[in-house]
Amino acid sequence: MTGALEVRGLTTRFETRAGPVTAVNDVSFSVAPGRIMGLVGESGSGKSVTGFSILGLIEEPGRVTGGSVLVEGQDLRALKPDQMRRMRGRKVSMVFQDPMMTLNPVLRVGDQMSMAVRVHEKMSKRAAWDRAREALEIVGIPAPAERLKAYPHQLSGGMRQRVAIATALLHRPAVIIADEPTTALDVSIQGQILAEVRRLADETGTAIVWVTHDLAVVSSLADDICVMYAGRIVESGTSEQVITAPRHPYTKGLIESVPSLHEPGRKLPQIPGSTPQLLNLPTGCPFRPRCPRATDICATEPPRLDTDGRHVLCHHPLETT
Amino acid sequence: MLGYLVRRLAQAVAVVFAMSVIVFVGVYAIGNPIDVMIDPGATQEIRAKLIEQYGLDQPLWQQYFVFLANVAEGDLGTSMVYNIPVVDLVFSRLPATVELVLVSVTIAGVVGIPAGLYAGYRPDSIGAKAIMALSVLGFSVPTFWIGMLLIMAFAVNLGWLPSGGRGDVGEVLGLHTSLATADGWSHVIMPAINLSLFKMGLLIRLTRAGMVEAMSTDYVKFARAQGLPDRQIVFRHILRNISIPIVTVFGLELGSTLAFAVVTESVFNWPGVGKLIIDSILQLDRPVMVSYLIMVVILFVLINLTVDLIYARLDPRVRLKGGA
Numbered sequence A: 001m002t003g004a005l006e007v008r009g010l011t012t013r014f015e016t017r018a019g020p021v022t023a024v025n026d027v028s029f030s031v032a033p034g035r036i037m038g039l040v041g042e043s044g045s046g047k048s049v050t051g052f053s054i055l056g057l058i059e060e061p062g063r064v065t066g067g068s069v070l071v072e073g074q075d076l077r078a079l080k081p082d083q084m085r086r087m088r089g090r091k092v093s094m095v096f097q098d099p100m101m102t103l104n105p106v107l108r109v110g111d112q113m114s115m116a117v118r119v120h121e122k123m124s125k126r127a128a129w130d131r132a133r134e135a136l137e138i139v140g141i142p143a144p145a146e147r148l149k150a151y152p153h154q155l156s157g158g159m160r161q162r163v164a165i166a167t168a169l170l171h172r173p174a175v176i177i178a179d180e181p182t183t184a185l186d187v188s189i190q191g192q193i194l195a196e197v198r199r200l201a202d203e204t205g206t207a208i209v210w211v212t213h214d215l216a217v218v219s220s221l222a223d224d225i226c227v228m229y230a231g232r233i234v235e236s237g238t239s240e241q242v243i244t245a246p247r248h249p250y251t252k253g254l255i256e257s258v259p260s261l262h263e264p265g266r267k268l269p270q271i272p273g274s275t276p277q278l279l280n281l282p283t284g285c286p287f288r289p290r291c292p293r294a295t296d297i298c299a300t301e302p303p304r305l306d307t308d309g310r311h312v313l314c315h316h317p318l319e320t321t
Numbered sequence B: 001m002l003g004y005l006v007r008r009l010a011q012a013v014a015v016v017f018a019m020s021v022i023v024f025v026g027v028y029a030i031g032n033p034i035d036v037m038i039d040p041g042a043t044q045e046i047r048a049k050l051i052e053q054y055g056l057d058q059p060l061w062q063q064y065f066v067f068l069a070n071v072a073e074g075d076l077g078t079s080m081v082y083n084i085p086v087v088d089l090v091f092s093r094l095p096a097t098v099e100l101v102l103v104s105v106t107i108a109g110v111v112g113i114p115a116g117l118y119a120g121y122r123p124d125s126i127g128a129k130a131i132m133a134l135s136v137l138g139f140s141v142p143t144f145w146i147g148m149l150l151i152m153a154f155a156v157n158l159g160w161l162p163s164g165g166r167g168d169v170g171e172v173l174g175l176h177t178s179l180a181t182a183d184g185w186s187h188v189i190m191p192a193i194n195l196s197l198f199k200m201g202l203l204i205r206l207t208r209a210g211m212v213e214a215m216s217t218d219y220v221k222f223a224r225a226q227g228l229p230d231r232q233i234v235f236r237h238i239l240r241n242i243s244i245p246i247v248t249v250f251g252l253e254l255g256s257t258l259a260f261a262v263v264t265e266s267v268f269n270w271p272g273v274g275k276l277i278i279d280s281i282l283q284l285d286r287p288v289m290v291s292y293l294i295m296v297v298i299l300f301v302l303i304n305l306t307v308d309l310i311y312a313r314l315d316p317r318v319r320l321k322g323g324a
Helices: A045-054 A079-086 A108-120 A125-138 A144-148 A157-170 A187-204 A215-221 A239-244 A249-256 A298-299 B002-030 B031-035 B043-051 B061-070 B084-123 B126-140 B143-157 B182-215 B216-224 B230-241 B242-257 B262-267 B273-284 B286-314
Strands: A004-016 A018-030 A036-040 A060-071 A092-095 A176-178 A207-212 A222-228 A230-236 A305-307 A310-312 B171-172 B175-177
Touching: A004 A036, A004 A045, A018 A036, A018 A045, A018 A060, A018 A207, A018 A222, A018 A230, A018 A298, A036 A045, A036 A187, A036 A215, A045 A092, A045 A176, A045 A207, A092 A157, A092 B216, A108 A125, A108 A157, A125 A144, A125 A157, A157 A187, A157 B216, A187 A207, A187 A215, A207 A215, A215 A239, A222 A239, A230 A239, A230 A249, B002 B061, B002 B084, B002 B286, B031 B043, B084 B126, B084 B175, B084 B182, B084 B230, B084 B242, B084 B262, B084 B273, B084 B286, B126 B182, B126 B216, B143 B182, B182 B230, B182 B242, B182 B262, B216 B230, B230 B242, B242 B273, B242 B286, B262 B273, B273 B286
Parallel strands: A036 A207, A036 A222, A092 A176, A176 A207
Antiparallel strands: A004 A018, A004 A060, A222 A230, A230 A310, A305 A310, B171 B175
C-alpha cells in the first residue's frame, strides 16, 4: 500500500535562547488516499508543528532537521524552496483552526480564492472565479456565486471554515493538513463540517491529517489515529483499535477523561499533572511522572518501541488480548 | 453615503465657525496693528482716521459680525500690509507651497513605504536595521539643521543645486508651476527632500510595525499554505490590511505640511504660504492671519473627510454612518 503521504523519522528543532527544543521527534506515519488520520495530543505535544513541518512552513528559529516527507512518492524535503512553494496548495494544503483569522478581512472571498487558483494554473480571472464557485458548491455552500462577492465578515463562522476548506481543495491536493478546523465552531456546525470532510475524502481521494486535541471528534471521523506526546508518537493504530483497546497508558488516560453523556454525575477521571516542558524533559520516558504504571526502568531507559502490528512507545504497554 | 456626506459637511461648517471665533479673539488679543503700520510720528488725527477706516474703533463682537457679513459675500478682507485682497494674496503664494509639498510627500511615500515593508519583512537583516536607524534620524534631527547641511553640501561646496528661491515657472494645463521646467525642479528638489525626511521616518516606522504584525497572522500562513509567493502575499494581502494607519498619517502630514512648511520655506527662501503667515504674524496683518487660519481649517476638514472615504474603500468592515 503506497501512501498519499508518508512521513519517516520527521524531526523539527527550535533553537531557542534557553537551548534547543525538539518539538517533533522522530515522527513516522503514513496516510493512504481517501483516508483520514487523526493526530491527537494535548497543547504543546507538537501536533501542529508536525503539520507545518510537512508543508515546509517552519519559521526561524525552527528547522526541520531530519526525516523525509513523501507525497505521492516524492520527497518534499529534497525540494528547493521555490519548488516546495509550487507543491503547496497543489499537492499538499492546510486548513487552520480559527476561520475568523484565516481569511483576509479586506479581500472578497472570490478574489482570495481566484488568487489561489491562478498561482498554480494559468487561466483568466473569469475562469478562476468559476473554479472558485465550483469549489464552494462542492463543500455545500448555498448560492456560491453571491458568496464569492462577499467579504469574510459577512459570512458565519461555519461558512468561513467551508470557504477555507474549499480553498484548500481547489487543486485537488493529495494531502490536506487540517489543524483543529472545528475547534472554534458550534457543536452542531462542527458535526456538519465533519460529515462534509468525510464525504470529500471519500469522493476526492484526498488524504487528510486531522490535527486535534478532541478524541471525541477523531473517534467518529478518522480511520486511523496517532497519539502524540512531547513530540513523539506514543501510539498509533486504526481508530477502533486505539479507542476500544488502547495500549499506551497515556492514550487510556485521554480516553477516560472524555466526558460521557451516558453516565452523568460520574466523577471524571483525569491524567494528573500537565504536559512536560520540552526544554527539560524527564529522563527516560517523558510520560513517566504522570504514569500510573511507571517503574524504575521508565526513569532510566527511553521507552521501548513495541510493534506487534501496532506502534506503542512504552515499557509497560497495556495488554489487549 | 449621501447622508453621511451631508452630516460631515454640516460638522465641518460648525468647526470652521468655532475656529473663526477663536482665531478672531486670539488675533485681537495679540495687539493693535495700527501701532505697527503707521509712522510713529504721525498725528493723532491720522491715527484716529486709520483706526476708523479699518473699523478698529468698534467693539470686538461688532468687528466679528462685520467680518462674517463680508465673508458671506465672499470677501475675506484686504491685507493691511500689501493692500490687496487676502484671497489673491494667499492664492498667489499657494502654488509654490503645493508643488513643494506634493513633491515631498511623494518622495516620502515612494521611499518610506517600500523601505518599511522591507524592514518588516526581514526584521533581522542588516538592511532593515540600517533603515530603522535612518528613520530615527529622519524624525529626531531638526529640519532646519538638515536643510542648512543640504545647502552647505549641494549648493555651497558641490555647487550642483541652487541654494534657495523658486526657479522658472512653466505652464501645464493652465497651471503655473515650477515643476514644468528643469530649472524649477533643480530648485524644488532640495527643499522637498528636506521636508520629506520627517514624514519618511514616520511612514517607515508605521509600515514596518504593521508588516511585522501582519507576517504572523493566520491569513498570511493560509496564503503561504496555498503556495502564494511572498511578493504576492505582501502586495496583495498585507499592504491593504496595514494601509489604514498609513493613510491616516499620510493625510494628517499632508495637511500640516501644506499649512506649516514654515521652517523649510524660511531656510530655502521659498515663496510659499508658510512664509506668508509668519510675515503676517510679525506685522500683525490681521485679515491675512484670520483668513489663512480659516482656510487651513477647511483644508484639514477636507483631508480628514477624504481619509475617511478612503478607509471605507480599503476596509469593507468600515461603515460610513453617524458623524464622528
